[in-house]
Amino acid sequence: MAILFDMKTISAGQFKQTCLRVLDEVEATHEHVLITKRGRPVATLVPCRAATGDWGALLRGSVKVTGDILAPALSVEEWEGVPG
Numbered sequence: 001m002a003i004l005f006d007m008k009t010i011s012a013g014q015f016k017q018t019c020l021r022v023l024d025e026v027e028a029t030h031e032h033v034l035i036t037k038r039g040r041p042v043a044t045l046v047p048c049r050a051a052t053g054d055w056g057a058l059l060r061g062s063v064k065v066t067g068d069i070l071a072p073a074l075s076v077e078e079w080e081g082v083p084g
Contacts, residue, residue: 006061007032012042030060 008031015022015035026033026047033045074082 007034007044009034009036011035012037015045 010018010022010033012035015033022033022045025031026045030047032047034041035043035045072079
């Protein structure tokens with residue numbers, strides 16, 4: 001399983017003991033928390049705002065821009081050679 005976000009990880013037992021503190025932390029920082037059981041990911045705790053449709057908040061920090069995002073994908077020559 002690939003994890004797309006660099007997120008805090010907490011065991012289910014530790015989450016059970018510190019649930020209210022972890023909830024407050026997620027609300028304050030808007031960061032996701034991965035909850036594991038016996039080392040396997042079982043749930044992700046996300047801020048309510050992100051879970052209810054704010055895709056920008058949900059994906060924030062998960063994409064790295066490495067080039068010019070405004071440049072055309074194809075040159076004029078390449079575009080003219082595309083069938084259809």
